[in-house]
Amino acid sequence: MVEWETISELIIGLLGIAGNFLVCLSIIRAKFMHNITNYILLSLAIADFVVCLNILIFNKYVLDVGDLDFHPSSPLVGEILCQLFDDKILVWWSSKTSVMHLMFVAIERFVAIVQPLRYKRYFTVRRLIVLFVAMWLLSLLLQLPYMLTPDFNPDTSQCDRPRISTFSRIFYVFTNFLFIIIPSICTLWCYWRILKCLRTSARTFLEENNRGPGLELLYACRKVVQTLFIVYVAFIILWFPNLILGIIYSLPVTTLSTPPGLNTAFKLMAFSNSVVNPFIYGFKYRQLRKAFKVAVMPCCCNTEVNPNPGSAPYELSVLRLQQGSNNGAS
Numbered sequence: 001m002v003e004w005e006t007i008s009e010l011i012i013g014l015l016g017i018a019g020n021f022l023v024c025l026s027i028i029r030a031k032f033m034h035n036i037t038n039y040i041l042l043s044l045a046i047a048d049f050v051v052c053l054n055i056l057i058f059n060k061y062v063l064d065v066g067d068l069d070f071h072p073s074s075p076l077v078g079e080i081l082c083q084l085f086d087d088k089i090l091v092w093w094s095s096k097t098s099v100m101h102l103m104f105v106a107i108e109r110f111v112a113i114v115q116p117l118r119y120k121r122y123f124t125v126r127r128l129i130v131l132f133v134a135m136w137l138l139s140l141l142l143q144l145p146y147m148l149t150p151d152f153n154p155d156t157s158q159c160d161r162p163r164i165s166t167f168s169r170i171f172y173v174f175t176n177f178l179f180i181i182i183p184s185i186c187t188l189w190c191y192w193r194i195l196k197c198l199r200t201s202a203r204t205f206l207e208e209n210n211r212g213p214g215l216e217l218l219y220a221c222r223k224v225v226q227t228l229f230i231v232y233v234a235f236i237i238l239w240f241p242n243l244i245l246g247i248i249y250s251l252p253v254t255t256l257s258t259p260p261g262l263n264t265a266f267k268l269m270a271f272s273n274s275v276v277n278p279f280i281y282g283f284k285y286r287q288l289r290k291a292f293k294v295a296v297m298p299c300c301c302n303t304e305v306n307p308n309p310g311s312a313p314y315e316l317s318v319l320r321l322q323q324g325s326n327n328g329a330s
Helices: 003-029 036-057 075-086 089-114 116-122 125-148 166-207 213-250 262-284 286-296 314-329
Strands: none
Touching: 003 036, 003 262, 003 286, 036 089, 036 125, 036 262, 075 089, 089 116, 089 125, 089 166, 089 213, 089 262, 125 166, 166 213, 213 262, 262 286
């Protein structure tokens, strides 16, 4: 592993752990953040925290195994070390779970804003817990073929992955379509429908000269959706270079050559996606900033903060908004 890669992973790990921990603490400690949307953001922050924790733990400056030039007590130990340090299998597992969270938060916002009457039926805390567990298990299940592919060469005591088989190439493309491409398309469609719905509602309120709480609520909801959409755009920018390069490598092309360090740079970009989310929330999500003050400085803040319209349980708020719009139109 080159020196700059090791240092970059160390920085990504430390920043991601700190940022995502603060997000988790803020949502847990601030009671006005206890709604379905923020529970999903909490689960996303936990997934990103696990990503960064694994990046930090399996960094050679933290657990020094040199350049994986070691002599383990058995081939099994060598295989485990190769999977953890060289392939970073736990990092990719939690990263794919994080990506699934991004799609799910878009679906949740879509139902809450576009189809609010169905929200209570589809989204409950119990169902959320089941879904979170299912996302981790599905990600692990589709990571198993990589984990079962031997990496350790007992003759050289080196991590030496054999020539990639045709099945491995096809499986790589399949899993990335399942975890990256399909969630990206689904997320983009959800946000397009959400923004279209909010634009229509805003136009209705303005035509009726209704500039009261309903319009404030609509603008607050729009700001939350815009924040989540920025998170999605950051995901596209940071993940897709690594994804495209990986798919190209999976094609039956033997003459492909890339500049030195390009693969490493794209991989680090994908890892850094778990770092940027807390900072986007911090800059764009006013209620999270308020929750952070409550969590870190409870003696200086009123813990019974009356949330603004954007922090109310969204499914009820948007339903009232749309009902008011419909009544005005009739």
